[in-house]
Amino acid sequence: MLILNDVRLPIRKFASPETIFGSGSLELVGQHASNLSRRRVLVVSDRGVRDAGWTGAVERSLERSGLEHASFDRVAANPRIEDVVSGSRRYLDEGCDLIVAVGGGSPMDCAKCIGIVATSGRDLRELEGVDMVRVPGPPLICVPTTAGSSADVSPFAVITDVERRKKMVIISRLLIPDLSVLDPQTTMSMDADLTISTGMDALAHAFESYVSNASSPLTDLLAREAARLIADNLPAVHRRPADVGARERMMLASLYAGLALSNASVGLLHAMAHAIGGLYDSTHGDAGGALLEHVIGFNYPCARERYDELERSMFGTAGGEGSLIGRLKGMFEELGADRSLKECGLSRGDIPRLAENAIHDPCLATNPRPAGRKDIEVLYERAL
Ligand SMILES: [Fe+2]
Structure with a gap:
C-alpha cells in the first residue's frame, strides 16, 4: 500500500x-x-x-x-x-x-x-x-x-x-x-430515445463506478468528470440534436465512464438492470434510469461523501440525499426520461424471479452496501 x-x-x-x-x-x-x-x-x-x-x-x-x-x-x-x-x-x-x-x-x-x-x-x-x-x-x-x-x-x-x-x-x-x-x-444518427437511454447508461456507469468498493483515484477522476460532462451535455444534445460539440463531449463522457466502470466495476443498479433485461426485451439504459434514485437511496448511508462529490461535480453544490435525487429527477424530467419500471415492461409477479437473478449477478460484489434478496425485492417494488 x-x-x-x-x-x-x-x-x-x-x-x-x-x-x-x-x-x-x-x-x-x-x-x-x-x-x-x-x-x-x-x-x-x-x-x-x-x-x-x-x-x-x-x-x-x-x-x-x-x-x-x-x-x-x-x-x-x-x-x-x-x-x-x-x-x-x-x-x-x-x-x-x-x-x-x-x-x-x-x-x-x-x-x-x-x-x-x-x-x-x-x-x-x-x-x-x-x-x-x-x-x-x-x-x-x-x-x-x-x-x-x-x-x-x-x-x-x-x-x-x-x-x-x-x-x-x-x-x-x-x-x-x-x-x-x-x-x-x-452518434449524430441516434434518434432522441437512443440518445437519452445510452446517455443514462453512461451516467449509471459514472455513479456506480464512483461508489464502487473497487474504485481508485484513477477511476474517481474519470467518473467525476463523466458525471460533470453528462450533466452539462445530455440536456444540450436533447435540445439540439445536431450540436456536434455537445455530441463530442457526450462521447468523451461515455469513454471516461467506461474506463471507470471497466476498472472499478459497477454495482446493484446493474445487477438489477441485467435481471430485467434477461426477462423482458427492454432497453438497458431505460431500466437503469428508473432504478438510479432508488439505488442511491439504498446505498446513500454507506457512500454519503461519494454521492455528495458526484452532486457537486454535476450541479456545483451538494445538499445531501434528497437534494441529489431531486436534481437528478429534475434532469430526467427535462429529458423525458423519468420512467418507472412498469414503463420498462416489468410486472409485480416477476419480482421474486428478478431478485433471484440479480442476487447472482457478479456486479453485486462491488456495491458499497451489501444487498440481500429482500432488499432487492423492495427496490424493484419501489421503482415499479
Ligand atoms: Fe450499463
Whole structure:
C-alpha cells in the first residue's frame, strides 16, 4: 500500500485498450486493421447501424487498406447466444483473423463473444462469470456508434440466454478490445430515445463506478468528470440534436465512464438492470434510469461523501440525499426520461424471479452496501 500525505491508497490496476478519439477517426479503421489482419475481417454490426451508413463506411475504409471482409449483421437488440453461435460459425467459415464491431453495446458484446467462442470452441454458457475465459479471441477493433454502452473499452459482455430467460455476464481481461475508434460523428444518427437511454447508461456507469468498493483515484477522476460532462451535455444534445460539440463531449463522457466502470466495476443498479433485461426485451439504459434514485437511496448511508462529490461535480453544490435525487429527477424530467419500471415492461409477479437473478449477478460484489434478496425485492417494488 502506498502512503501519501497520510492518505492510504489501495493497490489497483488499470487496464484500457488503445483508443483513437475524434470526429473523422472512423476513416482510420482500415489503416489500423491492416496491422492486425493478414487474411479477412469479420465486420459485426446490426441492421440499424448498417442502414445509418456506418458499417459501409468502415467496410470502405478496410477496402482502401486492401483488406477483404465478410459481414455479420444479425445481432438482436439484446444479443442472444444464438447470435454468438451464428457469428462464430461465419467467422470460421470465412477464414477470418480479425473482428471489427460497429454499433452500440449489442454488436460489440456479441463480437467479443463471437471471438472467444470461435477460438476456444466452447459453449458460451461455460464462460459465464468472472475470469472463466482461458483462450483469447482474435484481435478486436470496436467502433461505437452510441455514447453510453462502454463495451468498446470494457472487459464485460452481456448476452441473453433465451432458454433460461437470463442475461449472462461474462467478465474477463481477455474481452478488452485491442483498439477502440471513437468517432463522435457516428452518434449524430441516434434518434432522441437512443440518445437519452445510452446517455443514462453512461451516467449509471459514472455513479456506480464512483461508489464502487473497487474504485481508485484513477477511476474517481474519470467518473467525476463523466458525471460533470453528462450533466452539462445530455440536456444540450436533447435540445439540439445536431450540436456536434455537445455530441463530442457526450462521447468523451461515455469513454471516461467506461474506463471507470471497466476498472472499478459497477454495482446493484446493474445487477438489477441485467435481471430485467434477461426477462423482458427492454432497453438497458431505460431500466437503469428508473432504478438510479432508488439505488442511491439504498446505498446513500454507506457512500454519503461519494454521492455528495458526484452532486457537486454535476450541479456545483451538494445538499445531501434528497437534494441529489431531486436534481437528478429534475434532469430526467427535462429529458423525458423519468420512467418507472412498469414503463420498462416489468410486472409485480416477476419480482421474486428478478431478485433471484440479480442476487447472482457478479456486479453485486462491488456495491458499497451489501444487498440481500429482500432488499432487492423492495427496490424493484419501489421503482415499479
Ligand atoms: Fe450499463
